[in-house]
Amino acid sequence: MRATNHKNRWLVKVPATTTNFGPGFDTFGAALSLYNEFIIEAIDDSLSSPDPPHPMVFETVKAFEKKIQSASIPFKWTVKSQIPQARGLGSSASIRLGILAGLNALSGNPLNREELLEIASELEGHPDNVTPALFGGFTICGPAKMLRCRIESKLFFVAFVPQIEIPTESSRRILPAEIKLKEAIQNLQRATLMAICFFEKKYETLSGLFVDYFHEPYRLPAIPFWEKLRDTSLKAGALGFYLSGSGSTLMSLAYKNPTNVVQALKEELLKLAIPGEILVLKPDNLGLRITHC
Numbered sequence: 001m002r003a004t005n006h007k008n009r010w011l012v013k014v015p016a017t018t019t020n021f022g023p024g025f026d027t028f029g030a031a032l033s034l035y036n037e038f039i040i041e042a043i044d045d046s047l048s049s050p051d052p053p054h055p056m057v058f059e060t061v062k063a064f065e066k067k068i069q070s071a072s073i074p075f076k077w078t079v080k081s082q083i084p085q086a087r088g089l090g091s092s093a094s095i096r097l098g099i100l101a102g103l104n105a106l107s108g109n110p111l112n113r114e115e116l117l118e119i120a121s122e123l124e125g126h127p128d129n130v131t132p133a134l135f136g137g138f139t140i141c142g143p144a145k146m147l148r149c150r151i152e153s154k155l156f157f158v159a160f161v162p163q164i165e166i167p168t169e170s171s172r173r174i175l176p177a178e179i180k181l182k183e184a185i186q187n188l189q190r191a192t193l194m195a196i197c198f199f200e201k202k203y204e205t206l207s208g209l210f211v212d213y214f215h216e217p218y219r220l221p222a223i224p225f226w227e228k229l230r231d232t233s234l235k236a237g238a239l240g241f242y243l244s245g246s247g248s249t250l251m252s253l254a255y256k257n258p259t260n261v262v263q264a265l266k267e268e269l270l271k272l273a274i275p276g277e278i279l280v281l282k283p284d285n286l287g288l289r290i291t292h293c
């Protein structure tokens with residue numbers, strides 16, 4: 001049996017995330033009050049299960065081992081899952097971070113959070129889910145740099161989660177290789193204004209900034225009812241409406257009170273007979289937490 005850290009069972013709680021916010025493709029993200037909870041436990045090598053491992057977990061363990069330049073401690077994992085899969089709410093980021101943080105703790109914390117972020121961003125292929133999941137709040141990610149701010153609790157994220165699954169990988173493949181300069185400028189202008197609104201907590205000024213040319217025009221056709229829900233949501237007073245991550249979740253931001261937006265969406269969904277779930281979520285300003293258990 002291998003030597004393991006004496007603290008050999010950890011509970012890792014990872015928040016869901018919403019990203020892009022319209023014009024902030026691959027750049028903006030926020031952590032939400034919906035969680036995946038992982039138990040990561042050291043095991044005796046000889047008890048290892050012969051089952052093929054989860055491919056994402058296998059890949060994550062390999063990346064951790066490469067970074068620490070050593071074989072990792074054998075472990076088993078379970079997840080109590082609230083985050084719906086392939087719906088643009090950061091379920092894959094939660095898997096990668098849950099495993100990385102648990103394995104790091106089992107190994108006596110050889111890596112700091114910035115190093116975990118680097119590994120998880122690399123594995124995901126983009127940093128905008130893993131950054132808020134790890135640090136909480138609203139985050140802006142750039143190459144090798146990130147900034148974050150708290151989000152006040154008067155901002156509500158009203159998520160409509162349709163039954164349609166959209167894997168991120170296929171949803172990225174349909175994006176264009178080039179963008180027109182005029183459209184890039186408009187995205188830049190809106191995204192910059194949006195960032196200031198979040199950092200200065202001027203949430204009401206967010207209204208009108210959610211128009212995007214980078215990804216939504218290519219992805220939204222897969223969700224035929226999006227336009228009707230956007231009109232309903234904005235008419236009911238939402239500050240903005242956007243495709244969360246690569247979809248399929250359609251996100252409305254409500255200021256101070258989400259009731260009108262939720263009610264209007266429920267009525268429209270009933271009228272259109274569209275199956276799915278509405279989740280009223282708050283910002284999570286803590287990010288990933290890990291405790292010995």
Ligand SMILES: Nc1ncnc2c1ncn2[C@@H]1O[C@H](COP(=O)(O)OP(=O)(O)OP(=O)(O)O)[C@@H](O)[C@H]1O
Pocket residue numbers: 036054056079081084085086087088089090091092093095129166167168169244245246247
């Ligand atoms: N609770 C879970 N248990 C096991 N695997 C999971 C779980 N949640 C997510 N996954 C893995 O993550 C994949 C979904 O990742 P994908 O990147 O396509 O979507 P997402 O992360 O939910 O959305 P987005 O990246 O747009 O926010 C699933 O196919 C599965 O392999």
Ligand SMILES: N[C@@H](CCO)C(=O)O
Pocket residue numbers: 019020025026027088090126128129168171172215245246
């Ligand atoms: N920014 C990424 C997020 C995926 O969750 C995308 O939209 O493809």
